[in-house]
Amino acid sequence: MSDALKDLPPLRDVIARHGLRADKSLGQHFLLDLNLCARIVRVACDVTQGTCIEIGPGPGGLTRALLEAGAQVIAVEKDPRCIDLLGELSDAAPGRLEVIPGDALKIDIAALGTAPRRIVANLPYNVGTELLFKWLENATAFESMTLMFQREVALRIAAEPGSKAYGRVSIMSQWLCEVAVARSEEHTSELPSH
Numbered sequence: 001m002s003d004a005l006k007d008l009p010p011l012r013d014v015i016a017r018h019g020l021r022a023d024k025s026l027g028q029h030f031l032l033d034l035n036l037c038a039r040i041v042r043v044a045c046d047v048t049q050g051t052c053i054e055i056g057p058g059p060g061g062l063t064r065a066l067l068e069a070g071a072q073v074i075a076v077e078k079d080p081r082c083i084d085l086l087g088e089l090s091d092a093a094p095g096r097l098e099v100i101p102g103d104a105l106k107i108d109i110a111a112l113g114t115a116p117r118r119i120v121a122n123l124p125y126n127v128g129t130e131l132l133f134k135w136l137e138n139a140t141a142f143e144s145m146t147l148m149f150q151r152e153v154a155l156r157i158a159a160e161p162g163s164k165a166y167g168r169v170s171i172m173s174q175w176l177c178e179v180a181v182a183r184s185e186e187h188t189s190e191l192p193s194h
Helices: 011-018 034-043 061-068 080-092 128-136 151-157 168-176
Strands: 051-055 073-077 097-101 117-122 144-148
Touching (some): 034 117, 034 144, 051 061, 061 073, 080 097, 128 144
Parallel strands (some): 073 097, 117 144
């Protein structure tokens, strides 16, 4: 890890300096626990090869963890308030973070970066399932998808046939990917991975 990454201020300080608050209309929820972010990156396996694509990085907690692990990151961010903040993070990891302003639903994520491509994302609540369906249309373009969802959504994705939660999202996800819940604790999001 570079000294510039190690010397970054705590996320809470960065958020306060930029006057940033999670915008519920964008489905935002910020990950501030850098230990949790590091665990998410470990679930994603070897992030040092190819490109990690992050959707909705917000203030960059997960982005930091990816960069600290040696990843080449392309971050797609819809919220213009976060772009300058992510620019500071890009400056701390020269040449390893590209920030694309825009809506992930309108961008061909499979065309970004170089293979192997991994999506590692704490998805916005309001479009998480819609994004998953879009990526499943081209699932073979990705080495893996390590995605954080609300608990009930993750459990539907990983639901067993015949169970009450089993449905369209379970069928599509399990037909095209190996699905596993990497972490399941009360008050935390799930990490289904492909």
